[in-house]
Amino acid sequence: MKTSKNILVCISFILYLFALVFILFLDSRGYRWSDVSFREYIKWSSNFIPFRTINLYIHSIAHGTLNINIPLKNLGGNLILFLPMGIYLPHFIKRINKIRIFVITMTVLLLFIEVTQVVSRRGSFDIDDLILNMLGAVIGFAIWNVRFVKK
Numbered sequence: 001m002k003t004s005k006n007i008l009v010c011i012s013f014i015l016y017l018f019a020l021v022f023i024l025f026l027d028s029r030g031y032r033w034s035d036v037s038f039r040e041y042i043k044w045s046s047n048f049i050p051f052r053t054i055n056l057y058i059h060s061i062a063h064g065t066l067n068i069n070i071p072l073k074n075l076g077g078n079l080i081l082f083l084p085m086g087i088y089l090p091h092f093i094k095r096i097n098k099i100r101i102f103v104i105t106m107t108v109l110l111l112f113i114e115v116t117q118v119v120s121r122r123g124s125f126d127i128d129d130l131i132l133n134m135l136g137a138v139i140g141f142a143i144w145n146v147r148f149v150k151k
Contacts, residue, residue, distance in 0.1 A: 013088050016084050016088065023081065024113060024117065024122075024123065025116075025117065025120065025123070026122075034121070041118075041121060042125070045118065045123075045124035045125070046118060046124055046126070047124070047125070047126040047127055047128060050128065051131070052127075052128065053074075053126055053128040053129075054075065054128045054131070054132070057070075057071030057075055058071075075132060078128075078129050078132035078133055078136070079132045079133075079135060079136040080136055081133060081136060082106070082110070082134070082140070083136040083139055083140040083143075084140060085106070085109075085140060086106075086136070086138060086139060086140020086143065086144060087140045087141070087143060087144045089105065089106075089141075090102065090141065090144050090145075091144065091148070099138075099141065102137075103134070106134055106137045106138075110130045110133050110137075111130070114126070114129065
């Protein structure tokens with residue numbers, strides 16, 4: 001029984017990774033920037049100021065200047081996207097069972113993803129994405145600790 005459960009967890013993790021790669025790199029808007037210099041691309045597709053995008057979306061929702069689906073999809077999607085990683089990482093890598101090690105590992109992983117997106121022109125570097133992704137992962141990590149570790 002335990003072996004089939006482990007196989008199911010491994011298969012679900014592999015499917016999650018495929019979905020993650022598709023969402024982050026293959027289903028992107030990179031083609032729109034092909035005629036722009038790399039410097040211009042970074043200038044127009046990057047946000048290094050924390051909470052700028054989040055505040056813009058909240059302001060847009062409050063004033064009704066943007067279709068509510070756009071900010072909800074962006075903010076909620078970024079929050080939910082890495083929640084499973086907060087469960088999978090400590091499950092597969094036992095050394096990542098402390099919050100400090102988990103946050104450091106996730107920071108490196110998320111920075112790698114954000115930089116890869118901007119360098120490959122398959123997305124943008126947005127510090128707010130990193131913040132929301134990290135928050136989602138930490139929520140997943142908390143679920144992992146409450147559900148599996150504290151038993």
